[in-house]
Amino acid sequence: MAGVRELAVPFVAPGPSGVAVRDRLKHLSLRDEHVLRVVGAHQGALASQDLKARCADGPNYGADTWATRKRELTKESSSRIAGAITKATHDQWALARRCQAAHIRSLEAGIKVLRHRLSLPIGARGTKRSPGGYRSRGEWFHKSRRLKALEARHAAAVADWQAERVRVVRGGKRMLNTRHHLAEAGLTEGRWREWWEAERWFLAADGESGKRYGNETIRVTPDGQVSIKLPAPLAYLANAKHGRYTLTSTVAFAHRGVEWADRIEANWAVAYRIHHDTTRGRWYLTASWKRPTVPAIPLETALAQGVIGVDTNADHFAAYRLDPHGNPVGEPHRFVYDLTGTAHRRDAQLRHALTRLLHWAKQTGVAAIAIEDLDFGAEKTREKHGRRKRFRQLISGIPTGKFKARLVSMAAEHGLAIIAVDPAYTSMWGGQHWQKPLTTPRRRMSRHDAAGIAIGRRALGHPIRRRTAPPRAHQSDVHGYRTLQTDRRAPGREEPRPRIPGPRTRSVPPDTARTRATRTPKTVRDVRSEQEWVQDSLLLTE
Template sequence: MGVLREVAASFVVPGPSGAAVRDRLKHLTTGDERVLRLVGGHLGTLASGDLKARCADGLEHSAKSWAVRKRELTAVSSSRWAGSLTKATHDQWALARRGQAAHLQSLQAGIRTIADRLALPVGSKGTGKAPGGYRSRHEWFHKTRRLRVLQDRLDAVRADRDTGVVHVARGGKRLLNTRHHLHAAGLTEARWRARWEAERWFLQADGESGKRFGNETIRVTPDGEVSLKLPAPLTHLANAGHGRYVLAARVRFPHRGREWADRVEANRAVAYRIHLDVTRGRWYLTASWTLPVTQTIPMATALAGGVIGVDTNADHLAAWRLDTHGNPIGNPRRFSYDLSGTADHRDAQVRHALSRLLNWAQTCGVKAIAVEDLDFQAEKTREKHGRKRRFRQLISGMPTGKLRARLTSMADATGITIIAVDPANTSKWGAQHWQKPTTGATRKTTRHDAASIAVGRRAQGHPIRRRTTPPRAHQSDEHGHRSVQARPEVLGREETRPRIPGPRTRSVSPDAARTRATRTSRTVRDVRSEQAWVQDSLLLTD
């Protein structure tokens, strides 16, 4: 019999480390757009060259080589633009290295799985934790060929990592590969070229505390005026002093606008990015800043008013409110979303579902939401699930990481705490212990609804099962069940329920023991049965 893994302890998810707001640059003149295109194209070319130089350095990169690159960029842009360019290059190279490490681990896991299955007899059955052998000699043969392919890929990736070689495409590999499939993507070569050039522009600058309005390169005043420092070859286009260009558009941030204005007025660092949405033909300005690390509240304080358990699924969030004892209250709720279509559409669907969830939590007065700590990075490989292509597509499409990160960010503004719990067996045990008891004549509880109860109870520290049946010889009636809803530290939680006589029992009178001893048999008829029965007044004892 296999050993069950230990369930990880629940924890309070820390708040967001930063904030970002976006607004559209409206009423730009033709000259404004021309300047933005020229500046973005010039700095994009510099960014591409700097990334090439950084990749050529590999693991030999040092502070001296960084200073040389920055000095060369300063001559053709400015010192602040050079700092933003080199920092963006370092971040992109580090991201490529992290992706390379994840790809290496994925290849190693696939090779181990194939090697283990090839070592088993053909047709052997697997267990719940490990797959069996391949089903036929034909499949076994093709898997031996795939094993050799994966080993060759692993050797190539490992050699690149040892030498510090990374493969990066400014503008994105997906858009780059779309160039060879324009008909399938519904694009013309001109439209693809416009998107490709816009993605490779560079119009972003990090902020600096203590400088005017928190950013000297791209400056936004509290009243919404946007200006940027022009690179050295383009200073002749300036329409303001000190080589700056002021845009005709004014920005205001409806979301977190007051927080942004406070930072700008206090000259605290704010980073800006200007980008063009080619499909819509609109320019946008994104402002971002870091948030101070805040102390998370204790879990007991967050759970004082109950919790809402949330089960994450491919097309909806199943939620149920629980009281402090882990009992479901009211009816379950479902917040649906559609993850088809473009990335913007999927992101909007997720935000809308989370907004409805948070609004419902505020209406209920609950200060904690429990979600599963899901991560399918090691669970959606081709070698692990084999022919289950639809299942792989299902779990690959679930935005688990994005959903939890966005929920944490949105809940931070409402004062609701997010608690992450171990997702082990929540769906299985929730359906086993809660689906049937919560189903009635007017309510059909689904497996996902039952799983939300399991998630909430695990966050509260309660066992998922509804009843704990002690040995028969230790029960007062020798045969019944006894519910255990008290916490483990409560004294006497395993004892029998005390008998409290009085009207509160609804069936036992205060002197029931004495009456039971002197009561005659129902088959004996005496004079008292012939008398009229009169109900005595109820005792108003406590």
Template sequence: MLAERLECERADREIGRVRVVRGSKRLLNSRHHLEAVGLNENAWRRQWEASRRFFQADGESGRRFGNETIRISPDGEVSIKLPAPLAHLANSKNGRYRLACRVVFHHRGQEWTDRIAANRSVAYRIHEDIHRRRWYLTASWQIPLVRTVPLVQVRAGGLVGVDTNADHLAVWRLDVHGNPVGRPHRFNYDLSGTAQHRDAQVRHALIRLLHFARRHGLAIAVEDLDFAAEKTREKHGRRRRFRKLISAMPVARLRARLVSMAAELGIAVVVVDPSYTSRWGAQHWQKPLTNKNTKTTRHDAAAVAIGRRALGHSIRRRTAPPRTHQSDGCGHRTVQAAPVAPGREGTRPRIPGPRTRSVRAGYGAKAGNQRAQHRSGHAAEHASWQQDPLPLSP
């Protein structure tokens, strides 16, 4: 049966015959059976004309709100770019016709908002429903296939460490060795006001983060935060201010939207364990990264700790020896240790023996030879080649 249908389609293609019916073939066949479908000719004609009366436009990535012909703003305002013969009918600037009504997408509306905010392509279709006597606008886009990238490939060029906070995202770029590159960045957002305002603030911060990561061609490292069991009174007691703070952090929504938006741009996301990232980051990285030009905060140091953990390095820095015990002239001897190096996070083991190149008297190789310290009894003073003292008088 499939082979026969294939032969029919090939024959139609060779002779240039196209079997397409605007409004579906079922509606066309019902014209010959009006009594069976319960319609008269006028009712059927209205359905036929309504099904053939529509307007659609494909989207374009990079254009404003993802579509130049049918443009819909985040607040639901619809405007249509009119062709040159109809430019005199425009009621807005740049030859656009703005509709009086606004649209709302209840199904997957958040994904649609994220796409148009990033100027990703969205296709629209405006059509009439004759049964409900209403006009509808349908939005559609292609969902890319999310592929799992090997962790070795993600770490090849470094990562962007991100620390999530109640009012901002602390971001710092790290190279493949876990060293911070450049200066820290902060993407602020305000979670006060209405729900739409909060969503817009989070979306804007994520877009800035994704553009920063895409500009450098790096993946993003975030914490796997979950405050579902961390904001109870049994755990934190009467610390109402702290419980209110962690309750206001949109970690679940931010993480879900970050993954979906990163998949659209082809950016990999690495999720790490959040244990002790803020504490160890402040302990080991905040002071070394602070200078007279850059003041490193606790959150910036936590971003470095998150990035190092995603790269497979330890968070804690290697302990440097005392300044007077450094063999290269009181210079800096701390180097980056590999993850497989034993004891890379601990202190240097104490090696018995002298710590400096100069040896004090009594502590060197001849420390046990007391004759070397008593010059009058040393055997070298009575060697055969030594001249006897001259007499003072004849």
């Protein structure tokens, strides 16, 4: 087909590389909270200094500068704490570089669309794939000024990228900007200050295999007792031997508790992080560890029992089960969620919808779920869709990133494989070839349900269209049906169809000859019409 881009090959998404569990630190004493606040503020200040030094190094960063920074941090803390701070600094700097590259790509996409629309005549109509010209000269003038602004921002971002210069705020730029909008956020200056300081604390420690219980800085015993290795300047706060402080609270990980206990009893590495939720006034301890890398199962093995195609939408998942030959089985399923409200509520809604999806997948007996490898980075720009704010909000509301990350991690626990397919034309071709044929008086097929079928067929390696029509001269029973839904190696694929008695046109029921002699007539007929005509045997000669 002309204009159709080349499609990417489906692949099995790799499983999660690690896990994390969390439990609340209950019944902390006032002294416990005081020690946690002092230690977190002290180590947070060291982390801020180290991040500033790393950003100042820029392209001059190397092993020597890293060693110098770590030695300076060791004087104010310990060698293990200094190592954890420098590692966190490197991760944050690398994340800032990736965000910087994404920002440059977003600016380039906006500039490209603006230049295209400005080059068109005023009022020119757009196409399905590209927007048209602007509707008035005033709008054209304002967009030309925006183009200059974006080009200036793009030049500055490219200069920062080439100089390896990033701008990072510990705690987040959004939280920093909230300081200037306290009334809109519903916060007081004191509440914001408490929130800001808590987010900039550093109470984390990397695990070490071979050490006692897998961590020397933040140690958790099998019975749940938590102790912290204090920095050297704060050793006077210790209440245990070797400069350690033991909390009065204990933890018990309800989720993955057995796995966590096995790791610490074997002295395997476990990383810990202590976090303070200022909104609820609670303290939490998060434990995380890496999992051994498990090679992804082959694509053919994952699809041996069929697949479930899932179409991701702004308010629901549309799923349809397909057998190994690409035929839809059963009825479409929709898993609804609501992504309004706070971030915690949105996350819970998404998690509950995925749980229902995975439970249904296990009941059907399939071993794989097919999803689209979506990325709406270029589709959410205001320059492409202009005044279509609701459409941009709709695209932004589709949880592509969180959906893929959560689905992969949750599916691994159920023994299900995730297959990523190219999202091109799935909704269009699914609606064209599957929506109308599967619609019945008792089944209402939406375009999203048909897209789920298209996604599943693409994962199975079948074309999305239902069948390839034979030539016009052969549209009969001479050669049988030319279908692409059955694999070429399937037994009985080339066998003739069973012969049905009756006329060639199928206009008379096949059992007419058999039932006509046995049924009882319901109306009175002429006797002569029921007699069989037989020719007389008289000779016709003289």
